[in-house]
Amino acid sequence: MSKFQFPESIKSRPVYGTLEPRGDVAYLLVADAEGAEAIYDLATAGAHVARNAHIIYLPNETGDKYTGMLQALNPAQLYIGPSYEAALSRIQRVLSNARMGLQVCLSGTEGLMGKALIEVSAAGIPHSAVQFEHSGSVARRMQCVHCKGITENVSTDPFVCSHCGLNLFVRDHYSRRLAAFQGVCIDAEDPGNVPDPVELYS
Template sequence: MTDRHCAAPDRLHSLPCYRQPLPRESATRHIVVMQSAAACSPIVGTLEQPLVLNGENADFARRLHQVLVNATVGSHLYIMGDEAFIWRIHGEARSAGLENAEIDITRTLAGSRRVYCVHCGLTQTAGPESLLSCIGCDVGLEVREHFSQRLGAYLGVCSNPDQPCSGVRP
């Protein structure tokens, strides 16, 4: 999944640190879930008969759900895309019963990430900017360098406690 040993001493331990996935020789079924064809990692070509699901396909959500709930012991899931995509799919996989050891996540695309507002509890998709307005409560949020794997999101806290409901204006 993420490499816990790659963190620099000044880096928060909660921040995800991504690495290229390794083929799991012991896996009896390789399931590859990618956000788009552009998110594909070279590892896919080394896997024996992988089941590949592309997020751009019209029936992606239905097929993903079906594959995850029917995954058996010995299956290994490889998720590739931007942070918002991989952590959403990771959450779905965990809810379906897969263990962290059965999942590799690789950020292969720059793009959106998820931010959790501590004020209203909404998790929203956002870009890389460090300031944004919560779409749920309009509080101006500062995105902290704290990541919750359980939520699959960065922590967003009020950027101006003197005016908590003012939002962030460009």
């Protein structure tokens, strides 16, 4: 699958790379949907990765398309779960017992990577030491700056806040702490004048 090239943007907007094997150490790999391919490539590039790896995988709408591939890697531990919320306590448990040197690799959608990074940072791993690889949906996790509610999987600009109903435009300004981009009212100075939504990156 060809990778989506995000356009160059402002300095708060995250950039993603390609997962690379590092030392012969413990790995925590968290992925959703097409993010499984990045894990597969990583484990192929470093033969030692799988035997040291705890994989947490959320297939979401891809169903069992990639699950066999991950099982075939024969990782030390593999969890396939129905949602991030379902996996959260497991991620926290793994981190609570981990030691310095743990390598964390996140792959898949921006929303998944961002939310997992919140847990990883809280556990004390600097975000600069975490690896990211984007694949799959380019929809965004958006915080409404007005009501603070988060709308998942936003794919158009502008969009309607799923909490307060304001019409928000999609900024590239991004908060790691919230794992969200910022949405700001688009018609504050001219109520009701809301442009037609267009697909992001179109």
